[in-house]
Amino acid sequence: MITLTSDFGLRDPYVAEMKGVILSINPEAKLIDITHDVKQFDIRMGAFMLASAAPYFPKGTVHVAIIDPEVGTDRRAILIETERGFFVGPDNGVLMLAAQNQKIQQIREITNSQFMLPRVSNTFHGRDIFSPSAAYLEKGVSPSQFGAEIANPTWPNFAEIKYKKDVILGEVLHVDDFGNIITNIPEQEPRQKQIKGFSIVLRRKMLNLKFSKTYGNGKFKEAVAIIGSHGYLEIALNQGNAAEEFSVTAGDEISVSVVR
């Protein structure tokens, strides 16, 4: 099984070209799209998407992620083996969040041209390098055949949460298509026994929110704090768009005070 994540969109033929390359090498491969609508060149959003979906795939799955603004420069092509599977893509951080969650065993630079298309363009390594490498990997070629091991991969710059007395300082990781505001604050932090509510500051606006178990239990268009399906604190509007309501986008700061 091979998953594909990119910022190519589905209008252009680029994703299909990658699939054609994989299926020419490995006709039995099962191909699953994670998303191709990552914001262009947004490595961080790609990393979040891949890390969200990867845990749900079977052991041995090969994940390919191509958010690659530096294609054709000297940024490296890498392959990561984890305890649960494999990751293939550019060495710019897009693979690291998902790979790290599965315990990394080895990282190698892909340099063996035997596992690339005969002619490698400067503009589309997704098709010319990453797709054939993934196809051969899924076919059983050993990681060691692709190139030498490396020790210094590039990490994406995800904000870490900070504490300032009783206040948790985090940021907005992603705004999904429902307008749910997904933060980088894991559920262990705010979900403490005696909590009755949150006081959240978003774009200098203070919100006093109830902590809800579901999107749907609140009043119509009521804002709620919720632990979303990936285990992070989210701010949502019941049947409405929270990000629009509060003019929030990915990267915005958030500070949370817990009301006990």
Add this chain to the structure above:
Amino acid sequence: MITLTSDFGLRDPYVAEMKGVILSINPEAKLIDITHDVKQFDIRMGAFMLASAAPYFPKGTVHVAIIDPEVGTDRRAILIETERGFFVGPDNGVLMLAAQNQKIQQIREITNSQFMLPRVSNTFHGRDIFSPSAAYLEKGVSPSQFGAEIANPTWPNFAEIKYKKDVILGEVLHVDDFGNIITNIPEQEPRQKQIKGFSIVLRRKMLNLKFSKTYGNGKFKEAVAIIGSHGYLEIALNQGNAAEEFSVTAGDEISVSVVR
């Protein structure tokens, strides 16, 4: 074979997570997307999409449809067996139109946690309940194992057509991406032998339309009445967008007088 219908869009990783869950349980499953661009929370549009596509799939297909504004509340999760296949989703009507066309044999509430993910979130039953249930069902688990039979499923509120002397009163079921206006008036009604044309009232505007066999036979941008591919009366513009031209959206009333 398992089909997927939702209002999740393809930008977020939600659809991929569902696919990963299904393939982890049932690696041989063949997954086909019907659409993930149902208008958010629009049960009726989801029901129409599923009912349009389901008849074309092979016997035994499992159809999963997740338009689920009440996820996490006490709305039930259900499984329907018909003469031709299976339907899995929330008990809010989204499955009923398609299931009814295939003759319903039994409806069961899904309560057996053995066929759910070990941890069920309050926000994403598509991934945590419906996908694993569909995967097990497709693997051959008997419907009776999922939970008890129920007799009172929720029905979607599709308008029924009415008659007022020679006038048929219906409504706009759906506007497709070509701008074709799809009504809920089945072809048996207006397609009578001696018909020369229709007089159609849409948003208080009277249109005298020719009845055409094809979109393409009229003049450029000419409006025509047509029996669309699903057997309903449509209003279309030859190489143009009828819904924009007449400012029509789903749910609008339509009244049709036949000119003999």
Add this chain to the structure above:
Amino acid sequence: MITLTSDFGLRDPYVAEMKGVILSINPEAKLIDITHDVKQFDIRMGAFMLASAAPYFPKGTVHVAIIDPEVGTDRRAILIETERGFFVGPDNGVLMLAAQNQKIQQIREITNSQFMLPRVSNTFHGRDIFSPSAAYLEKGVSPSQFGAEIANPTWPNFAEIKYKKDVILGEVLHVDDFGNIITNIPEQEPRQKQIKGFSIVLRRKMLNLKFSKTYGNGKFKEAVAIIGSHGYLEIALNQGNAAEEFSVTAGDEISVSVVR
């Protein structure tokens, strides 16, 4: 393996209906989407998409392309056999560019109703004629069984490049989602040994561009001339949108003078 290209979009159930029809006839078929976001009725864009992706698919692949503004009129349905595979679609030029690149062996009109759905609508031959034909073809039915050979297929009107002394006159074939401006000038033309740069005229604006090997090597938002992944001259902006910057759309003229 069967690929699908259309202008149906992914919101409506039309693509899923085609897939259901194919899988009902041929449950083993592997289905790959090239794109369904061709601009509506834009035969030329469909032809470019198909021609871009088709070379990357395995020998024997059946390519179905439905950009079909004249569906239901007397335009023919055709099947093309090439040295590498098969093409199925309307006889309006959409198949020809891709088929021609693979050396055409025979072109037949599809007239045998045995390989169509029992009831053929006037509005959706993609589902009723082309999908079942492709499914049977992939199952091994001989092309000769579908209908008689024809000698006069319709060709799409792609501009050919012209020369005026040292100036190459071409046009913009496609603007991709990154805003890259893809021209119809093949790499053999401008990529000559002593070239230092190009002087390009786009919408009466003169650009003096460097010839770059990659999108990413220039300065931020710098415009570069590049040989794209399909072997055509492109104008791109490093991490920016060249088509927006220069207000260019598909079909625009381009003239190129080489600076030696």
